[in-house]
Amino acid sequence: MSRTIKPSILPGFMELLPSDQILFNQMMDTIRDVYEKHGFNPIDTPVIEKEEILLAKAGGETEKQLYRFEKGDNKLALRFDLTVPLARYVAQYYPELSFPFRRYQISKVFRGEKAQRGRFREFYQCDIDIIGNEELSVINDAEILSVIYNIFKTLKLSDFTIRINNRKILYGLMAELQVKDSAAVLRSMDKIEKIGQENVIKELKKEDISDANISKIVDFVQQKGSPEEIISYLRGMGIDNEVFQKGIEELAEVVEYIKYFQVPQENYTIDLTIVRGLDYYTGTIYETMLNDYQSIGSVCSGGRYENLAGYYTDKKLPGVGVSIGLTRLFYQLRESNIIKNESSTLTKVLVIPMDRSTTGYSIGVTKGLREAGIVAETYLEDVKFKKKLNYANKLSIPYVIIIGTDEMTSGSLSLKNMLTGQQDQMTIDAIIKEVQKP
């Protein structure tokens, strides 16, 4: 070799050692399993899409972050989310799909963001959406919330709150108060937890809103209480704006059905401050907070949109969905020591032949363990015994079976528990039972 290139990856990309990768995959498998149990089906759109497909929806910051390139006559780009590919997919295969169309996709997306700690340029999104044909019952909004609940419960991140709100209520309120720049006002409202009441009032004053209306807004965003209490407050506000009233009805129906989905009341709340930045939400919106780690921000967000695929089809396709940014979530949970890796390998048993004379026999023992469903491997290198045991130690393999000529002859094997150091002579059947103990 003439020269050596320093082995490294680009900044802003996550790459894990096997110990963390195992942990990451466990989380991803859990999310996938919950999605599938709920009857969401997989799709896997290409990483590379036609540039025009992605640009139809991009714009602003997203367009700047897009990885774009050419190859042959084609203008290409890497997907920046999974929603635009979903819209394109549903429009493209519309005649072949059944509606409501329930799909999940767990895939990497790409954004050429400014490098920052905890922000990634390549990251996994875990998305579910339910897409209706022309119509989609608001009960689906309650089901999506129940899926979020089941995900975080199964991930054993149990102290979490799913916050919901409804965009129609926000838009209706803005219309009622005749706010000119409603986007700016909503942004201010969204920040009340971060910057406090005083600063929100300051920002609202700049927007040329009367003191009476500012009071109304501040009162509105500060509502706390049970879902029923908040709905009752909203109904009592005396705003007969049609959109506002529609929003209350949707929210009330979602709350009613959440009970049937048996989501405990401690795990969800109506939070009138949440707004969600994305323009296309038109009804229910979701954010999910880990209560002991609020600084992480929302770990699962989404909402209801009236028309998914207007750029690609004339069909009206309303939908509701959420997304988990798994790469960032994993990074934050690891940084905060909320999750910890336990082993550098999936292997539960290492079978060590004392020397070459027992290697063949050891391979058979390993095969028997595997057939019983145990992840096992044979140490195949012809090195000193200490080095073999070292391999098990370094990877934190919980059990080692040591096989010399005696063991091979008698069939009574030596099982060493690497955690306790205990070593026993056992039959292969007894070993399988011992290792399979939960």
Next chain:
Amino acid sequence: MSRTIKPSILPGFMELLPSDQILFNQMMDTIRDVYEKHGFNPIDTPVIEKEEILLAKAGGETEKQLYRFEKGDNKLALRFDLTVPLARYVAQYYPELSFPFRRYQISKVFRGEKAQRGRFREFYQCDIDIIGNEELSVINDAEILSVIYNIFKTLKLSDFTIRINNRKILYGLMAELQVKDSAAVLRSMDKIEKIGQENVIKELKKEDISDANISKIVDFVQQKGSPEEIISYLRGMGIDNEVFQKGIEELAEVVEYIKYFQVPQENYTIDLTIVRGLDYYTGTIYETMLNDYQSIGSVCSGGRYENLAGYYTDKKLPGVGVSIGLTRLFYQLRESNIIKNESSTLTKVLVIPMDRSTTGYSIGVTKGLREAGIVAETYLEDVKFKKKLNYANKLSIPYVIIIGTDEMTSGSLSLKNMLTGQQDQMTIDAIIKEVQKP
């Protein structure tokens, strides 16, 4: 929306409907499961690498096919295989890894190939490799073969043959026969099944090889028989070239250990014609053929290499591994009707409320099914009954539970088998038992 963009993807990219995606994922899960059972651990390298990392190894056709682009000050490229990222990974994290390092990676790779039927520009590779530190026993070559065996056995593609050969034998033979352009001769040998003996002889004549040596080569590539017979033939060739002899010893050791791994003799063979195009193989090489579908070509290939990461480190890292090009394999199996999709959904039971008055109760029934491990969903749209049943029919959902007021009151539910049309009143427990029947 001002304009509608035709929803489409680029040519040369695979995208599946859910029915096929479910099938594809089942194959991918099987491969992953077999890899993991054998103690291979997951890694997940970035899709985007530094251009210089990939260019170190690329060159020729690969370099032309590379998707390259710039963002900010960085020169980027999409990985074209999983071996180069593995080499970079092992060199980069060398101090933190345990050797032999057993890893698998199942990920998409990207090649801007000329568009052709059955060739893809974005496709999954499923790779396993075992990397040694300085040394790696040739027994690992036998283990890799046993992993291939277990994969295709578990995929129920049972009539397959893993062909093995050893590059040292080929190089040794070329040296012994003083062949000038050994690459050209090996390419000709590799083609004997396709183009026949006469044409191979023609090609060899062009290479300025004596008639006596041509006879030797033709005799060599036409050897058939048991592994023992072929090894005995090789030993009897009277070639005392050192590399050739080393190759025979390696091959004999692999064959000896394959027995301990209990791979049936019908599933592997020594095939002296296989060569594998990639330069870096230095010992055992593998190809896997589906016997009834030889035209598909090798569905799992790989080999032994003396030094994985020479471009990125001075450490000597020998390894052995194989790769399954899953996207292409899936495409070919589907085209040939070797595999068939059975359903457009993972859902086993659709719970249909007759109307809104039983929707809440139905949601509870669905939850009960899910808790018993059954993929279930509630039909939530308020439409005509026929349309609800149609949804189940179109997706081939095997069971439907219909819930009216009577069912809600009595707790005796109506289970309809959508395949047979049979409908029975049953308790939820009886339904769970019925649906879980294998």
